[in-house]
Amino acid sequence: MRSLIDILDLSTEEIDQLMDCAEDIIANPELYEDKCRGKKLATLFYEPSTRTRLSFEAAMLELGGKVLGFSDGQSSSAAKGESIADTARVVSAFADIMAIRHPKEGAPLVAAMNATIPVINAGDGGHNHPTQTLTDLLTIRREKGRTDSLTIGLCGDLKFGRTVHSLLQAMSRYDGIRFILISPEELQVPEHVKTDILETGNLSYMETDSLMQVIPDLDVLYMTRVQRERFISEADYVRLKDTYILTPDKLKIARRDLSILHPLPRVNEIPSLIDSDPRACYFKQVLYGKYIRMALILKLLEVD
Ligand code: NCD
DSSP, X not given: OOOBSSGGGSOHHHXXXXXXXXXXXXXXXXXXXXXXXXXEEEEEXXXXXXHHHHHHHHHHXXXXXXXXXXXXXXXXXXXXXXXXXXXXXXXXXXXSEEEEXXXXXXXXXXXXXXXXXXXXXXXXXXXXXXXXXXXXXXXXXXXXXXXXXXXXXXXXXXXXXXXXXXXXXXXXXXXXXXXXXXXXXGGSOOHHHIIIIITTSSOEEEEESOHHHHGGGOSEEEXXXXXXGGOSOHHXXXXXXXXXXXXXXXXXXXXXXXXXXXXXXXXXXXXXXXXXXTXXXXXXXXXXXXXXXXXXXXXXXXXX
């Protein structure tokens, strides 16, 4: 039995196979509509979510399966003091697979150690978010036609942004990747991410606080929200929240084939007038998230 807690739980071959499967689902959805008949997905969401939870649920429903779960930890027995370990054991009796999002780093791993069904990490604190990374990789592959030889700018909250950490991990295994990390000094990628991922892989990276200076070089621009809920001081959040706003004048000097990604939700960092720019991919990215989660559910349930 396999779980997905960290993106590196999957080899690059497995990630490529998941992307191939997602592409096949996009091309032939009718072939998949009964694949999970009789199976149940439980979604245990202890933190707010729109896309991730609903895309897991839509994925399971489109595979012919059923869904159950909760979207607020306060409405679960966590409010009575139940441990994640016990909840994972209990949910194993009701479902075939579970997706869990939790504010504490490591909670999905504890769930996986105690569950008897596959567990998917749907985001743990400021740590990791592997299914968003599968979504991002599929978006990059479909938009650029490749996942190697790319200059990728990651912009915004690189300290608390869990999607950034998982994406750096995953991309560090492809050849010819150059990362440009764009953030204010306070929101730079954590040291452990630098030493464990950026300084061991076969990639190159640089840090800057100027989006304007580097935007002409980028193949992919991955914008992120400043993660308000992870700040200790509201004043710091207010000071930093609007550091980067992607305006039309910045896009004027960007490549015509730039792809703009964002895991969403956005706040002010991408004004809605950018949505009609053909380089904006973030709403397509949402849709790809459903297809890659369908592929992942099939894999972890070992459905043919
Ligand atoms: C992200 C998350 O939850 O980490 N959202 C998502 O899952 N699409 C990004 C964010 O909340 O900023």
